[in-house]
Amino acid sequence: MLEEAQAAGASALILHRLEEAEHRSLIIAQLNVQRDELVKAFPMMWILLVHPEVGRELQMKAPDFVDFGFWLWEEKPEPLREMLATIDAPGVMAEPAPVGEVGAGDLLRRAIRAIRFRQLDEAADLLAQLDMHEPEARETDPRRRMCDAFLAGANGRYEEAREHLRTAREAYEARGDRAGRAWALHQLAIIEERQGRYEEARKLLRESVEVNEELGDRAGRAASLHQLSIIEERQGRYEEARKLLEESIVVTEEIGNRVGRAASLHQLASIEYRQGHYEEARKLLEESIAVREELGDRAGRAASLHQLASIEFREGRYEEARKLLEESIGVREELGDRAGRAASLHQLALIEFRQGRYEEARKLLEESIGVLEEIGNRAGLALSLVMLGQLEVTTGRVAKGRQLVQQGVDILQEIGSGDLPVAQQILADIDALLTPPEPSTA
Numbered sequence: 001m002l003e004e005a006q007a008a009g010a011s012a013l014i015l016h017r018l019e020e021a022e023h024r025s026l027i028i029a030q031l032n033v034q035r036d037e038l039v040k041a042f043p044m045m046w047i048l049l050v051h052p053e054v055g056r057e058l059q060m061k062a063p064d065f066v067d068f069g070f071w072l073w074e075e076k077p078e079p080l081r082e083m084l085a086t087i088d089a090p091g092v093m094a095e096p097a098p099v100g101e102v103g104a105g106d107l108l109r110r111a112i113r114a115i116r117f118r119q120l121d122e123a124a125d126l127l128a129q130l131d132m133h134e135p136e137a138r139e140t141d142p143r144r145r146m147c148d149a150f151l152a153g154a155n156g157r158y159e160e161a162r163e164h165l166r167t168a169r170e171a172y173e174a175r176g177d178r179a180g181r182a183w184a185l186h187q188l189a190i191i192e193e194r195q196g197r198y199e200e201a202r203k204l205l206r207e208s209v210e211v212n213e214e215l216g217d218r219a220g221r222a223a224s225l226h227q228l229s230i231i232e233e234r235q236g237r238y239e240e241a242r243k244l245l246e247e248s249i250v251v252t253e254e255i256g257n258r259v260g261r262a263a264s265l266h267q268l269a270s271i272e273y274r275q276g277h278y279e280e281a282r283k284l285l286e287e288s289i290a291v292r293e294e295l296g297d298r299a300g301r302a303a304s305l306h307q308l309a310s311i312e313f314r315e316g317r318y319e320e321a322r323k324l325l326e327e328s329i330g331v332r333e334e335l336g337d338r339a340g341r342a343a344s345l346h347q348l349a350l351i352e353f354r355q356g357r358y359e360e361a362r363k364l365l366e367e368s369i370g371v372l373e374e375i376g377n378r379a380g381l382a383l384s385l386v387m388l389g390q391l392e393v394t395t396g397r398v399a400k401g402r403q404l405v406q407q408g409v410d411i412l413q414e415i416g417s418g419d420l421p422v423a424q425q426i427l428a429d430i431d432a433l434l435t436p437p438e439p440s441t442a
Helices: 002-007 024-033 035-041 052-061 063-067 078-085 104-116 120-133 142-154 158-175 178-194 198-215 218-234 238-254 258-274 278-295 298-314 318-335 338-354 358-375 378-394 398-415 420-434
Strands: 012-015 045-050
Touching (some): 024 063, 104 120, 120 142, 142 158, 142 178, 158 178, 258 278, 298 338, 338 378
Parallel strands (some): 012 045
16 A cells, blocks of 8 residues: 555655554564664655554554654544545555564564563563574674563573673664664663663663664653663762753654653652652553553563552552552562562562561562562662661660671662662761760769
């Protein structure tokens, strides 16, 4: 259809009735895989009208295609209805060109999409299919190596993920593929951030932002700005984090990237929470949760439920917080999100601690610490050590508690965390308990 329209000298093409196509899923897959080729080959304006049901399917199964421009629901606004009524053109049902087996590119994209939503078993199956058909892909295609990095990172194997990402970055550099290199830099920065190496992560992200700016990749630049805002928040620079995030949100809204927008709303809520603006944070999280539910993003929804639980806790609604955390933990267990589950265990321990159930709190914290040590999440580990230290002091083991808090303080200081001042104050309060009062001179 596009070829015929171009040959006829058409200036625009309107495509619709996708929901009626017999091979709808295959068409959607082709749109996703062939997005860049379609844009280059057919520079005319073309409009895709879709039913809401198909719109949701496109969001899930063709994210790259959806991200590349603007598209409309089948419920057409009145001006568009009038424009369509004036067009004298036959309606055509589009069917996909005959294809053989699913291509390697499609398998890779589907695997990456599955990893993004933490559907790790599905991703592993897709990659196994790819390796059966193209066993050399891991060595020849850096995208395949990126998938190995994603899976390793999702399972907390950060050193393994780092090696895969470095290999992929070198492969992209050798090919002169700057977009791929920026992607690898962004993902490598995420691993560095998770292990508390904030300065290394910041450098990688700034380089990624610069490359994406030069390439005109607005989606890639927005993603790196979002990640950069996380680092600024971790180090307590909330206004800098807010500016970066607001810039990212503007872009994700303009390009229609709902997954990215939901993530940025969650991150903005985290900043509001850190600054004590709980109602603003709640509204942002509720919006993020609604979008993530619609998109089927269970991992993202679990993260937002965890953050919402933190607000309920701060406002003294412990049972509401507990329910949210238990739901978040359940989802994270199903998805194999060990780091996320450890964070929710930490938060649940805080509730138990506050309500005087010290043994339950201790068990939760020790489990959280064990996971965080194993996966190398130093920021989370430090916070759980500090809380466990407070618990020990509260139950009379002051020396042991001080030792644990000191370990946490040392880690937070080493990584440059914005949580350091609070931890240092806790340590000072413990030292005040250990220091006997000055003898009276009266």
